[in-house]
Amino acid sequence: MNSLVTILSHPSRPVKELVVISGKGGTGKTSLVASFAALAKNAVLADCDVDAADLHLLAAPRIIQREPFTGGKRAGIDAHLCIGCGECEHFCRFDAVRSCAPQDAVWAAAYQIEPLACEGCGVCAWVCPAHAIELKPVVNGEWFVSDTRFGPMVHARLAAAAENSGKFVSLVRTTARQIAEQRGIGLVIVDGSPGIGCPVIASITGADVALVVTEPTPSGLHDMERVADLTRHFGIPTAVCINKWDLNPRMTSLIEANALHRGMALAGRVRYDRAVTEAQLREKTVIEYGKPGSAADIGLVWYKLHQMPAATDEREC
Numbered sequence: 637m638n639s640l641v642t643i644l645s646h647p648s649r650p651v652k653e654l655v656v657i658s659g660k661g662g663t664g665k666t667s668l669v670a671s672f673a674a675l676a677k678n679a680v681l682a683d684c685d686v687d688a689a690d691l692h693l694l695a696a697p698r699i700i701q702r703e704p705f706t707g708g709k710r711a712g713i714d715a716h717l718c719i720g721c722g723e724c725e726h727f728c729r730f731d732a733v734r735s736c737a738p739q740d741a742v743w744a745a746a747y748q749i750e751p752l753a754c755e756g757c758g759v760c761a762w763v764c765p766a767h768a769i770e771l772k773p774v775v776n777g778e779w780f781v782s783d784t785r786f787g788p789m790v791h792a793r794l795a796a797a798a799e800n801s802g803k804f805v806s807l808v809r810t811t812a813r814q815i816a817e818q819r820g821i822g823l824v825i826v827d828g829s830p831g832i833g834c835p836v837i838a839s840i841t842g843a844d845v846a847l848v849v850t851e852p853t854p855s856g857l858h859d860m861e862r863v864a865d866l867t868r869h870f871g872i873p874t875a876v877c878i879n880k881w882d883l884n885p886r887m888t889s890l891i892e893a894n895a896l897h898r899g900m901a902l903a904g905r906v907r908y909d910r911a912v913t914e915a916q917l918r919e920k921t922v923i924e925y926g927k928p929g930s931a932a933d934i935g936l937v938w939y940k941l942h943q944m945p946a947a948t949d950e951r952e953c
Contacts, residue, residue: 651816653809654941655843657828657836657867658850659859661688664879665849667912667922669827670694671934673786674923679823681784682812683791684805684839686777691827694921697782697789705779705792707803709756709771711749717768718746724760724769733760776801779808781815788815802838805829809839832862840867845944846874847903847937850891852884857891864898873944875903877937882907901944904937906930 654672656665666683669691673681683691711732713724724747725733732753736746749760749769761769776799779792790812792804812824828839828846840846846867850856860876867874876895881888882905892902909930915922922931 651813651822651824652844653813653824653826653842654845654847655684655826655828655840655872656847656849657839657863658830658848659832659861659863660855661685661830663830663849663851663856664906664912665830665847666691666694666827667916668847668849668877668879668906668934668937669825670786670921671923671931672825672938673784674921675935675938676823676825677786678821679787679825680812680816680819680821681786681789681791682808682824682826683789684808684826684835685829686792686794686804686808686835687829689791689793691789692782692791694916694919695782695784695786695789696919697780697784697791699780699782701781703779704775705777705804705807706773707776707801708774708799709758710751710754710774711756711758711760711769711771713746713748714768714770715746715748717766719766719768720746721765722747723763723765727759727763729759730755730757774798777804779804779811781811787821788812788819790815802834805835805838832866836863836866837870840872841870843872845941846872847941848874848876848900849879850876851879852881852887852891854887857887857894860891861894861898864895864900868898873901875901875941875944877903877906879906880908881905901940903940903944904933906933906937 656669658665683689730753732750733747734750736748758771777794782789790808792808816824829835848863850860878888907930911927911929912922915925
């Protein structure tokens with residue numbers, strides 16, 4: 637099986653993906669991704685945490701392409717066609733239909749859709765006898781292609797109150813892979829979504845190696861177990877990295893034992909280090925900041941990831 641070190645040494649080989657994930661937000665995965673980018677020197681970055689994207693805070697991207705993302709539909713009522721029968725309000729299970737009486741309505745009792753409540757299910761349009769309701773595409777956010785000091789980066793921003801979906805995440809990943817193929821870059825580093833929901837599945841499906849970042853707490857152990865079950869289901873070789881491990885060495889040992897029992901690799905430990913915060917205040921990664929400590933830990937994690945076998949192309953995704 638191919639290893640990441642082989643991939644990095646041979647950029648003409650098929651593009652491979654390293655995805656960094658966590659069972660919850662705030663474990664430090666974005667800081668690790670940015671540090672990996674500084675160490676890789678020749679990779680495409682993809683920030684798939686579109687709900688709360690923050691890789692740009694360290695990468696300082698210069699946007700060269702900006703596109704809207706349309707990921708769903710929302711109902712709209714034509715007041716001129718509405719006959720005020722109330723069927724849409726009766727059948728809507730999201731309380732998205734509101735009674736109103738606009739001046740230009742044909743009938744005294746008419747209805748309108750509350751945009752923030754509408755789920756785009758289409759039931760209202762299906763039951764409307766006057767065919768006054770239409771589902772229209774909705775712009776849910778924007779996605780960007782940027783240049784950074786680390787290389788190309790694809791990232792996105794979800795619109796306010798918009799619902800995330802796997803399609804948005806898949807778009808970011810697909811674009812990153814296309815850029816890597818076009819430029820002959822052998823590795824895509826993905827900052828995945830936290831948790832185990834649809835955006836996470838879209839972040840990891842088809843990836844070659846997954847790194848789970850967790851913390852030495854009971855909730856960190858629980859969240860690692862959940863996301864490890866997910867990567868195992870998709871047949872993705874998975875390693876675990878424990879951030880701030882020295883805050884609770886006993887829990888760190890427990891998490892590592894659990895990871896080995898589940899067949900996961902141990903990518904290493906990263907100590908608690910104020911230099912990480914100092915570097916971020918200067919919009920740098922801790923690798924670039926140059927102080928010893930966690931930078932050495934992250935370098936060791938990166939080295940161990942190089943030794944991990946990537947998933948074979950024959951696996952089922």
